[in-house]
Amino acid sequence: MMEKEFDFGQVGKRMPYRTPEGFFERMQEEALQRVAAEKRKKKIYRLKVGFAAVLSAAAVLCGAVFFLNAPQTEQDPFQAGNLMVEAECNDPFCLYLQQLSDEDLNSLADFMENDIFMYADQ
Amino acid sequence: MTNDDRICEECKKNPERGFKLLLDAYQQSMYWHIRRMVVSHEDAEDVLQEALIRIFKYLGDFRGDSALSTWIYRITTNECIRFLNRQREEAISTEEVQEELMNKLMASEYVDYDNAMEVKFQKAILTLPEKQRLVFNLRYYDELTYEEIGKITDSKVETLKANYHFAKEKIKAYMSS
The missing domain is CATH 1.20.5 (Single alpha-helices involved in coiled-coils or other helix-helix interfaces)
Structure with missing residues (x-):
């Protein structure tokens, strides 16, 4: 038996879809x-x-x-640094330190670090 | 002056008012086009929102190279395809996506199951490959010309005609089974 061909007109553009x-x-x-x-x-x-x-x-x-x-202005940075040190360093102890060589400064630092009586009176 | 001309003119003067006119004219056809592609109402709502925002965003760039309706359908279709591609990325195969769409058709609050033939017809459409489904929907429901569908899908008229013919044949076979 030959099947009947589907006719698009049976459904047309109708759809089962709904919206709220x-x-x-x-x-x-x-x-x-x-x-x-x-x-x-x-x-x-x-x-x-x-x-x-x-x-x-x-x-x-x-x-x-x-x-x-x-x-x-252009300035030699080392020169500028010296000026600053000179400007800040006015007391005698500071002037004394300035006269010391690096070796003397190191020795003094070691001595101060190891001498337990150094700051005893303070 | 056509309605589309009026919309375009209004969009230039006052984009928001122009957009309102566009919504009045195209919102429903956009929704139904999306709904037929993504099946679920909730998904269709999301895709429609995205498409509308995109349309508003690029409305100023519309130069009238094609009809406004063609431009709107193109953006809407692209948004549908983007959505389906995202689903495909999550799924294992294309068949799985098809199965998912079928499940959505068969278990939705917003599908009227009383008319069995209409439901079966939608099932038949869902068995088609995506491109055929798209071409069938645009031609059958929206009655667009092949030239317009060609501009929307970047396809040749001959290819579209063949797609539509095969889609109809498959639907006929499914409905007769």
């Missing part, structure tokens, strides 16, 4: 809300990018101003 009550209205509201949120996010992002750009420009400007106004 008021789904499309709710969906539209949600979509519009999400879109508004996306727009806000975009706006905040643009503001952040703008703010970062302004900050970067300000930093570059500050750097340029600082370097352009800095004193243009």
